[in-house]
Amino acid sequence: METRPMAPVLLCDLDGTLVDTVADLTVALNRLLTERGLGTLPQRRVRGLVGRGAARLVESGLAEMGGAVGPDGLSACVARFLEIYEAAPAVHSRPYPGVIETLTSLRAAGWRLGVCTNKPQAPSEAILDAFELSPFFEAVGGGDRFPVRKPDGGHLHATLELIMGGDAKAARAVLVGDSRTDLDAARNARLPVVLVDYGYTDVPAAELGGDAVISSFAALPEALEGIVADGPSTLPRTIPPMQ
Structure with missing residues (x-):
């Protein structure tokens, strides 16, 4: 019997990626x-x-x-x-255009989703709740939830463990974020990273060296297809670790 490949995981930064805070x-x-x-x-x-x-x-x-x-x-x-x-963490904040629709599409295509953010756990969960984003995510790894945080790759690994338990080491995962902190975290965790160019960074995203750069969250599925050869709709093969 053919073994079905493990579902891929998308880890999302929060501030400047999912929500304009x-x-x-x-x-x-x-x-x-x-x-x-x-x-x-x-x-x-x-x-x-x-x-x-x-x-x-x-x-x-x-x-x-x-x-x-x-x-x-x-x-x-x-x-x-x-x-x-x-x-009052969500008075003036708003999800970026296309976030809800794109998360819906990725979930339907078989992706498992989590949030990995340096924002503390309590306001992170409050913001996700306020904009009805919480149901999309299996885990939220806030900046005070673990002993380390981004750019330490252990922050990403710990969030993956919340989602996948003992299967985390075999996870086929990608990070989407907006800054050098996200880039460095992904490299330290040996994971690919998609960077958005509309977020919070003192260096333009295009100059940081991510695996893909997008100008709209709605462009994320296409970017993931470029990184993961089989594409999200067919549950991609294992992503090789970054060197």
Whole structure:
């Protein structure tokens, strides 16, 4: 009897890939800065600071405004930022065009889906719930769920284990993200990566060296076909590890 190949897995970054979250992040960061007697940052500047986790966002925001603090002070600022942000993480945020339709199509084609993000677990789940995206994903690997996070490849592997259990090491997986952090995580995990060029990055996605670059989430299925030779509709063969 012929053995049916294992279903492929798509791991999705959240901020800047699935959902445009920068407006709510900007509101929360600027409220923290204002409480500390500092000025505020324009949203376009905050865009370049997103993607490496809450602590790096807060640390960078404080430094931008001349309010750098020591480790203890930073911990307190991060806690306050998360308190502000988690109270309203999805007021101004919106899924990018084509996200819901594309996730629906990929699920129907046999892909298993997960989220792997440096955003903390609680606001990640809240945002997915708010936009009715949670049912698409079998697991959410937030930035505080495991001992490591992107760009450590272990973050991707741990999220795969949530989805596939003991079969994770044999997973045929691809990451879709928007930044160097995602690229480095995929390379460290020895997985292919599709980069979107509309997200949060200080280096254009086309210059980062991903396996494919797309300008719309709706273009993802075609990009996956280019990376995985058999295409998502036929459950692709094993993707060779990246060298």
